[in-house]
Amino acid sequence: MKIVKTVSEIREIIKEWRKAGYSIGLVPTMGYLHAGHGSLIKQSVKNNDKTVVSVFVNPTQFGPNEDLEKYPRDIKRDSELVQSLGGDIIFNPEPEEMYKKNNATTVKVEVLSQKLCGVTRPIHFAGVCQVVSKLFNIVTPDNAYFGLKDFQQYVIINKMVEDLNFPVKINPCAIVREESGLALSSRNVYLTDEERKSALSLNQSLRYAKSLISSGEKRASFIIDEITKIINNVPYSKIDYVKIVDIDTLDDIDTVENRYAVLLAVYIGKTRLIDNFAELS
Ligand code: AMP
Numbered sequence: 001m002k003i004v005k006t007v008s009e010i011r012e013i014i015k016e017w018r019k020a021g022y023s024i025g026l027v028p029t030m031g032y033l034h035a036g037h038g039s040l041i042k043q044s045v046k047n048n049d050k051t052v053v054s055v056f057v058n059p060t061q062f063g064p065n066e067d068l069e070k071y072p073r074d075i076k077r078d079s080e081l082v083q084s085l086g087g088d089i090i091f092n093p094e095p096e097e098m099y100k101k102n103n104a105t106t107v108k109v110e111v112l113s114q115k116l117c118g119v120t121r122p123i124h125f126a127g128v129c130q131v132v133s134k135l136f137n138i139v140t141p142d143n144a145y146f147g148l149k150d151f152q153q154y155v156i157i158n159k160m161v162e163d164l165n166f167p168v169k170i171n172p173c174a175i176v177r178e179e180s181g182l183a184l185s186s187r188n189v190y191l192t193d194e195e196r197k198s199a200l201s202l203n204q205s206l207r208y209a210k211s212l213i214s215s216g217e218k219r220a221s222f223i224i225d226e227i228t229k230i231i232n233n234v235p236y237s238k239i240d241y242v243k244i245v246d247i248d249t250l251d252d253i254d255t256v257e258n259r260y261a262v263l264l265a266v267y268i269g270k271t272r273l274i275d276n277f278a279e280l281s
């Protein structure tokens with residue numbers, strides 16, 4: 001396993017891999033890897049000859065008052081995990097390597113990027129699409145792996161790939177949770193012990209919503225109210241949004257039938273957490 005810092009070096013390696021006829025999987029991450037990232041890496045290693053894990057805290061997807069500076073980083077631990085899972089390369093460029101001073105090109109998936117998380121994070125998805133397009137052009141993967149934990153991101157990346165004809169297959173990966181039900185996230189390290197207890201309300205409310213839907217409840221507004229009550233009932237919580245949407249348009253729906261997602265964004269103290277469950281068929 002090798003850590004590569006420059007675009008030119010990774011391009012050389014990819015050229016050799018292509019000559020040898022290898023298939024390539026890409027797992028884009030911001031590092032501080034956990035078992036959620038690990039499940040994406042495992043799928044890539046299983047289904048491709050070579051796996052590149054990018055570790056890059058992308059400045060263009062952070063708003064001015066967000067946590068870019070304090071976002072956790074530990075490349076040594078990340079490389080141990082990637083090595084142990086059979087990944088071949090960590091691509092870990094510095095921001096100056098990815099973005100030249102006169103960078104002028106952005107990639108914006110209209111409409112979908114303005115909904116849900118896009119309301120409080122208006123530039124976020126343009127930054128994500130910009131860096132993911134660059135990674136696709138640099139690594140030229142056959143397969144790329146994205147977690148359903150970031151459900152809106154998954155929908156937007158699919159749209160971008162379709163609209164811009166990127167020759168890559170996007171593979172969705174299930175949400176990995178702690179035994180407590182809390183979805184794994186690099187940002188969980190920000191939580192105090194007390195906040196962590198409150199954070200369990202996200203998954204608890206989603207599980208309750210799932211049980212309501214399984215027993216025949218179809219009214220989105222009723223389900224949203226029940227979720228809201230559970231989350232508002234714990235200390236330190238402040239809801240950003242609770243939504244039930246169509247999975248293609250991300251528009252709100254009134255009646256829960258098929259192809260829907262129940263999505264939450266909640267501040268626990270100062271930490272903004274997201275979680276969801278989706279019915280993709
Ligand atoms: P991040 O490092 O947070 O940008 O995440 C990199 C990739 O890992 C994204 O595709 C995420 O959706 C995915 N991911 C993060 N947390 C989880 C999780 N708990 N389960 C599954 N995938 C995850």
